[in-house]
Amino acid sequence: MMIHLDLDCFFVSCERLKNPALRGIPVAVGGRGDPFIFATTSRSNLDVTLENSGAFVPTLFYDAQTDFREYFVEGEKIRGIVITSSYEARSRGIKTGMTIREALGRCPSLVVKPPNHLFYHECSHALKTWLQTQIPVLEQYSVDEFFGDLKGWVEEPEVPAFLHRLREEILDRFGLPVSIGAAPSKWIAKLATSAAKPGRGDGVKVLFDNEVDNFVDPLPIDAFPGIGRGFSKRLKAYRIETLGELKAARHLLYRWKKPGIQLYHRVNGDDNEPVVPGYDRRSIGISRTIDPLFDRGEARRRLIILCRHLAHLVGRIGAHPQTIFLGIRYQFGQKAKKHLTERFLFSELALRQRVLALFERIDTFKNLAIVRLSVACSHFATRPVTEGSLLAYEAENRAKRLWLQTARVRQKYGIDTIRSAVEML
Incomplete structure (x- = not known):
């Protein structure tokens, strides 16, 4: 069985490791894309790391090491956007990509922290190193996401208990809350993780083979990982609104060549894509x-x-x-x-x-x-x-x-x- 691990509000969770007073209150980590790498003055807190790997793992980071005013305030303007937020903040309407100014307008009590990416990657790398001792085949998908393959390691009936123990040990060892999804295929496991998230599940969602269709088919197409705005717009133009309707439109997806064919088989759960523990950087x-x-x-x-x-x-x-x-x-x-x-x-x-x-x-x-x-x-x-x-x-x-x-x-x-x-x- 394939599994997908997604660290909950990862950057916020890391900030809470450094400052436990942030627990239980609305917190956001913000970011700014521009001025720091291009500053005319030297920055000692700008660095690279190659310890973590994955398709969505960047290599260059700026560690703020400063306070809100120095990082986000420029003249009379508050600059920057929300990178991630705690569930307490999300319940107050705070979303990723929202400007810091708008977020503070919606939630004046929001604590906004500058990013410390090198620390986040240190936490991610420590977790990855440990996970490699617990899961035989592990793939890092992003700084806060991992895929694993349990075939030949954990019998299917034992998977739920194994994942609950794994989740509890990650919290005990690293102080990081995590949600885990499991399914017969890689991308359905990632989809299952969304149902394990706080407010939706108990941290673990396991889909056995006979449960996949009933879980997947009613979901809206936008719920599936990899269906972006472009694909969503094209599908909805053909009145395809749910993943079950997408699965019934094999002829249409095959007309869209490789991207469509790949998406069809991922949603259908028969893509047979393996968990890839490493790759050659191209x-x-x-x-x-x-x-x-x-x-x-x-x-x-x-x-x-x-x-x-x-x-x-x-x-x-x-x-x-x-x-x-x-x-x-x-x-x-x-x-x-x-x-x-x-x-x-x-x-x-x-x-x-x-x-x-x-x-x-x-x-x-x-x-x-x-x-x-x-x-x-x-x-x-x-x-x-x-x-x-x-x-x-x-x-x-x-x-x-x-x-x-x-x-x-x-x-x-x-x-x-x-x-x-x-x-x-």
Whole structure:
């Protein structure tokens, strides 16, 4: 049987570990996407971690280490959005994605904490390490979600008791409340977790094979993980409102090729997708949403900063990328993106030169403000490779040696320890 573990209000739960006075009251953890990575002053509390893995696990974090006013208040404005909230806050109308200003308007007693992502990932990694001793096959799906496969480990009749014991031990050992769903297939197990959540269940929901259809079919399509706004809109255009109706529309889903076929079999519970304990990283990237920015000189400065952080990440995993990607999103929804693939010795300088060259090529909406920048590396070679003249190789090699030396300093003292002069202007 497959299981899915979802830590309840994880960031808030972590904050309550540090400050038990936050228990039982409305609490939210907020966040801000922009100014900290691009600050002209050095930040010692900006760092990366590669301890946790998963499709939805980022690598670059800012630990606030400050109070509400310093983090969220800018002039007369309260900036930022709610990342997660406690159930006490949710009962008062607080939702993820809501602005901090609106959340405080709805619930004046709400305690809003700046994020401490490195601490959250330390908690997640400690839990993952322990779970690997309890579950034979474990997959980290996000910082607060895990899949597990109990086949051959726990007999089906014993699964409910096993999961209740597991849940109680996680709470005792780590102080983290968790909800667990179980089902014959991976994505139905994730769907079952929603019925185990506080206010809906007792923390564990087990669906045996003969119970799956009765549980799944009446649910609205929006309840299923992986059905986003686009798919939901398309399905509702065909008057498909429930998962049972979706299961009866096999011919329609198959017309939508791979995404539709995959969704159909996940909802049907016969996708046979395994729990994957690890995977080879195929790409690594960094993106930031920013306040609307018209100044292209400032955009280039921010790209240089993103390149520094991305190069640090690439160095941490020992990769040799040959493909560089740049994406730009503008204020009214326009987008520009391009990648280049070539054989070169990777370094921070090599990455920066190629990203800035791509920026000059694809920034065609110069009269529009930029609201998001994305840089990524992929197509990893098994060893350093390059091509071209001997002089080019020597220049690339010098840049790589310098980058490796600075990486050692940054690894010990922080990413902002060594920066380019242009970053501080």
